[in-house]
Amino acid sequence: MRDCLGLLMLPLRAASALLCGSPNSGERPYRALGNPTGEPLGGQPPEGARPSHTDFDYQVKYQRAFEAVLWSLPAVAIHRLRAAAFEHLGIEDNDIIAYSRTATPALEALTPNSSTPYVSAYTDLRQGPVVLEVPAAGPDGELYGQVVDAWQFTIADVGAEGADGGRGGKYLFTPPGYTGDIPPGYIAIASPNYRIAFAFRSIVAPGGTTQAAVDYSHRLRVYPLTMAANPPQQKFVDPIEDRYPTLPCYDERFFDDLADIVEIEPVKPIDKQMIGNLESLGIVRGAQYRPDATARRAMRRAAVDVWYHLQNYFDHLPAQRYYWPDRHYASLLMADEKHTFDYEYDDRIDIIGRAAQFMWCIYVPKVLTDAPATQYLMAMADAEGKPLQAGRTYKLDIPATMPVRQFWALTVYDRATFAFVYADPPRTTLSSYDLDTMSRNPDGTVTLYVGPTAPPGLESNWIPTAGKRPLPALRFYGPTTEFDDKSFVMPDFVAVP
Numbered sequence: 026m027r028d029c030l031g032l033l034m035l036p037l038r039a040a041s042a043l044l045c046g047s048p049n050s051g052e053r054p055y056r057a058l059g060n061p062t063g064e065p066l067g068g069q070p071p072e073g074a075r076p077s078h079t080d081f082d083y084q085v086k087y088q089r090a091f092e093a094v095l096w097s098l099p100a101v102a103i104h105r106l107r108a109a110a111f112e113h114l115g116i117e118d119n120d121i122i123a124y125s126r127t128a129t130p131a132l133e134a135l136t137p138n139s140s141t142p143y144v145s146a147y148t149d150l151r152q153g154p155v156v157l158e159v160p161a162a163g164p165d166g167e168l169y170g171q172v173v174d175a176w177q178f179t180i181a182d183v184g185a186e187g188a189d190g191g192r193g194g195k196y197l198f199t200p201p202g203y204t205g206d207i208p209p210g211y212i213a214i215a216s217p218n219y220r221i222a223f224a225f226r227s228i229v230a231p232g233g234t235t236q237a238a239v240d241y242s243h244r245l246r247v248y249p250l251t252m253a254a255n256p257p258q259q260k261f262v263d264p265i266e267d268r269y270p271t272l273p274c275y276d277e278r279f280f281d282d283l284a285d286i287v288e289i290e291p292v293k294p295i296d297k298q299m300i301g302n303l304e305s306l307g308i309v310r311g312a313q314y315r316p317d318a319t320a321r322r323a324m325r326r327a328a329v330d331v332w333y334h335l336q337n338y339f340d341h342l343p344a345q346r347y348y349w350p351d352r353h354y355a356s357l358l359m360a361d362e363k364h365t366f367d368y369e370y371d372d373r374i375d376i377i378g379r380a381a382q383f384m385w386c387i388y389v390p391k392v393l394t395d396a397p398a399t400q401y402l403m404a405m406a407d408a409e410g411k412p413l414q415a416g417r418t419y420k421l422d423i424p425a426t427m428p429v430r431q432f433w434a435l436t437v438y439d440r441a442t443f444a445f446v447y448a449d450p451p452r453t454t455l456s457s458y459d460l461d462t463m464s465r466n467p468d469g470t471v472t473l474y475v476g477p478t479a480p481p482g483l484e485s486n487w488i489p490t491a492g493k494r495p496l497p498a499l500r501f502y503g504p505t506t507e508f509d510d511k512s513f514v515m516p517d518f519v520a521v522p
Contacts, residue, residue, distance in 0.1 A: 086320050089302040090327035094279060095376050096299050099177040099383040100290075101282045102135065103222055106271040106387070107147045108282065113269060119155070119247045120260045121146045125239055130445035130453060133270045135387045136357060136401075136498060137445065139454040140434045142235060144170070144225040144242045150200035151219045151289075156211070156253055158246035159183055161193030165233070166241025169398060170225030171388045172198070175218035175290045178367055179391040183225060186390070186398050188212050197250065201291050208253070218290045223247070224388045228431070228502075229458075272444060275332040277316075277324040280306065284314040295374065335384050336441075338377065339405070340412060348402055349514050353410060357386050357401035357498065360393040385443040396509045404497040408517035413440070415494040418476025418521040425469030428513045430503030432457040437475050440494035448489035455488060456500075476521070 078084040110116050124132075127139040137143070148155045159168060162185055172181040180198075185191035189212060197211035200219055207213045225245075227238040248256045273279060287308055292300055300310070306324065307316035316324065346355045359382050361368045361375060366389045368379040382389070390397065406412050407419060427433045434456035439446045445453045455463070455473055463486050465471050474480055475495050479487035488497075497518065507513040 080319075083319050083323055086305055086323035087327055089305055090280070090320075090324045091330060092376075093283065093299065093303060093306070094328050094331040095380045096296075097283050097286070098273070098380045100175055100286050101273050101279060102383050102387055103173060103175065103177040104220075104282045104286055105273050106134070106145075107220065107222060108285075109269060109271045110145075110147060114262055114264050114267060116147075116260075116262050118148045119146065119249070120262055121242075121245055121247060123239065123242050123245075123261045123263060125263045125265050126235060127454075128445075129265070130447045130451055131266075131268045132264075133268065133272050133442075133444050135272065135443045136385055136436075136438055138226065138434065138436060138500060139445070140432070140436075140456050140458070140500065140502075141226040141228055142239050142242065144168070144223075144227055144245065146223045146245075146247050147220065148198070148223075148247060149220050150198060150216055152249060154197055154199045154203065154205070154250040155221075156246070156248055156250055156256075157183075157196040157198065157223065158244075159189055159193050159196065160241065160244040161189075162191035164230055166230060166238055167191065167228040168225045168242070168245075169228055170223070171390060172196070172214070172221055172223050173388060174216050175220045175286060177222075177383060177387065177389075178217075179389060180216055180221065181212075181214045182391050183223075188214075208250075217293075220289065231431075272442060275328045277321045277328065279328045280308065280316070280324045281314075284308045288314075295369070331380075335381055338381050339385070342405060347405075349511060352515060353404060353406035353408075353517055354402040354499070354515060355405050357403055358382075358389055358393055358397075360389075364393045365391065366393075396504070396506075398503065400501040400504045400508060402499045402501070402515065404499070404518050406517075408519050411520070413495050413497070413518065415440075415490075416477060416492055418474060418478070418480070419495070419497075419518040420521055421473050421475070421497070421518050422466075422516050423471045423473060424516075427457065427501070428505040428508035429457070429501050430505060432502050434458075434500040434502070435473055435475075435488065436498045436500065437488045437490060438496040438498065440496040443496065446489070446491050446493050446495075448491035450489065452488055455486070459485075474521070475518070480521070 110122065114122065116122065122145045124142045127141065128137050128143055168184040169186065170183050171179045172183060173179050181188060181196060183189065195211050197207060197213050198221060199213065199215050201217055203215065227242040229235055229238045243261060246256060246259050287300060287303060287310060306320045307314055342355055346359060348354045348356055359378065360366055361378060366382060368375040404413065413419060421435065434454050436454040437446060438444060460471065463471050464483055472486060474483060474487040475490060475497055477490055477492050499515065501508055
């Protein structure tokens with residue numbers, strides 16, 4: 026205080042010199058007096074500048090809608106699976122969808138397989154903890170899959186790679202903030218969200234049948250913890266003959282799903298700013314969702330633009346995303362730098378990387394290990410580095426010995442939707458299970474064809490594309506060391522003249 030009072034008692038000129046520097050101090054003095062001319066430095070755009078838009082209400086809503094689509098793609102993608110199951114299949118929470126055969130194009134989903142039967146279910150933890158009973162793996166069957174929260178982040182891997190280690194058991198999923206007791210004998214999983222989803226592949230055992238895999242999946246059970254003493258009879262639904270349209274809608278309907286998510290699920294601190302931005306679009310927690318006409322127009326434009334933006338991203342993948350440096354295959358599982366799929370770092374969230382991953386894939390593992398149970402490689406270009414094109418035919422030579430302990434499969438998707446192609450015949454996949462019906466080369470290799478028409482006499486080696494731009498996916502179930510250490514190299518697709 027004495028120092029401050031002493032300063033105040035100094036003559037004005039001396040105090041000014043101490044505070045601002047004096048001409049003799051080597052510093053340029055601050056000139057508070059005088060009558061400066063011109064304009065202040067800053068505070069307005071450059072001379073002659075004009076606004077790029079006259080409708081700022083639309084522009085703000087468009088920008089916020091565009092960022093909202095990128096940010097929320099994982100959540101909307103899994104919400105659409107849930108909503109479609111309720112709307113089109115007539116299921117309810119805790120019912121189990123169990124396909125009686127491998128999926129057809131009627132399962133309109135992101136990069137599904139058609140080599141093993143699918144099993145899935147949905148539940149809502151707002152009513153309390155839920156039990157999932159998983160059978161042990163054995164010669165009669167094995168499950169591989171994940172349980173994900175409302176943002177599609179894996180909260181539990183299930184099966185041999187999961188918490189039960191293939192031994193089976195009872196998982197107990199508890200809601201956000203749960204403080205109740207955990208009964209003994211359960212594998213407890215705390216969910217950060219209320220609505221969670223289960224998805225499993227029932228693996229066909231060596232020498233087994235698809236029917237055996239289906240029967241094995243019917244040993245699953247999902248029920249509330251309150252009914253654990255006397256579980257209800259499990260309801261199974263087989264949608265093999267039904268259209269199950271689960272793909273996100275890249276128009277204003279995208280935001281209908283987002284509004285439902287925001288209303289139900291807890292908000293993480295890192296998402297508060299984005300939730301705040303949604304208010305301009307009419308998405309407000311606790312209020313009825315009624316976007317105005319301008320918001321709906323902006324939503325539609327933004328969702329369309331995000332689709333094009335991410336499609337362009339896949340056309341120009343970073344070189345490090347390719348599995349082999351001299352081939353054109355990218356892993357379907359584009360993990361973050363931590364080998365996980367939350368894309369959160371100490372200083373940022375990789376919104377684009379996260380959006381791209383969940384645009385073409387659902388149900389990812391919790392951690393991508395150096396030796397995962399399955400590997401999926403997407404053919405992004407041909408041997409010359411040219412993107413695969415609609416209407417062209419391509420061939421792929423499958424080596425006589427593939428680096429897998431279980432089986433390999435080639436599946437073809439529509440590059441626009443990342444879903445199966447509706448074609449005649451409705452074949453989506455060829456795999457090592459089909460080798461006995463294929464034409465094979467003298468050296469033991471097999472040449473597969475992808476295109477609008479089959480080469481003469483090679484229909485059994487062909488997957489139709491119906492004129493769509495193809496996205497072929499090679500699945501390696503039980504990859505060996507040669508695959509994981511990359512000493513095995515897969516040939517590229519070659520355009521057929």
